[in-house]
Amino acid sequence: MTLFTKDLIAVAQSPLAHWLTSLPAQLQQWQQQQQHGELPKWLRCVAQLPQLEPTAVALGATVSVLNDSISDGQQQRIKGLLMQLTPWRKGPFNLHGVQIDTEWRSDFKWQRVAPHIGDLSGQQVLDVGCGSGYHLWRMLESGAEQVWGIDPGQLFMAQFMAVRSFMPTDLQARAHWFPLGIEDMPELKAFDTVFSMGVLYHRRSPIDFLTQLKAQLKQGGQLVLETLVVTGDEQTVLVPGETYAKMRNVWFIPSTKALLHWLERCGFKNARVVDENVTSLAEQRATEWMPGQSLVDFLDPHDTSKTIEGYPAPLRAVIIANT
């Protein structure tokens, strides 16, 4: 059975069945390109993870799967294998007692987003740029019927597959991850809610990006957009120099007013800002599972209201809009 067979069957059995016109060929082509590089090694680690019947599962702040009769030896083995998938950026997870304290406390972001998204019960939900899939589990916690994550990051895929391998089969069948960028998506117009958190500023063409997100939504669906913003009016946008907070791939950081304007121009209705928050050093920091540089190293050491390049420090907004 190939890597995505079960997920493709889930597509066929869902209201997204028309995705099958492009998806199998894209996945096959992608798999052919993965013979070299680190993915095969990461997937071997995932395949070696022990299969244990979960006795407790919690899709809460720490996404947890536990088995009450696990041995110390099994736990050490799980930790050793999961450590080979570092850096772990988005979490936290507790997998059979192995606490993955990720660089980001992604639960903080979910706490800001969740009160505003309504009831996801029965919904088909897409998460564009889902990383390790931490928020996919939280979307299931909020009632989604099926969650679909896309992200071009191969290590994130291995991390998602590792976490999913521990989940009970009913949850495994409701959470899917495909190695696609938003630009690889056909116009499905089929999802009830589309999330895109932390991606807009990585796109060179933000208006095209918003249009691509809209093309995934049903009529009457909702977009949940989370991104870096700056303060300013409808025409304020920061286009940083080579780096922003040491990130090389940051293009457009609009004000919330500009973002609302863009959403309106793209045909979204009822766009509203539901949260604004300065990223704290507690939310993004180095840990055993991501030992490299983190937010503290990206800010001006003498003035943490500025990035190391002198731009405003990361301020993030959550915006909800409808089609």
Ligand SMILES: Nc1ncnc2c1ncn2[C@@H]1O[C@H](C[S@+](CC[C@H]([NH3+])C(=O)[O-])CC(=O)[O-])[C@@H](O)[C@H]1O
């Ligand atoms: N073209 C693209 N299409 C889809 N995804 C992409 C693309 N380009 C990059 N990504 C992916 O977008 C994610 C951005 S991280 C947010 C993770 C999560 N959502 C979070 O809110 O914590 C934000 C950050 O750490 O700066 C990464 O996983 C990329 O691989």
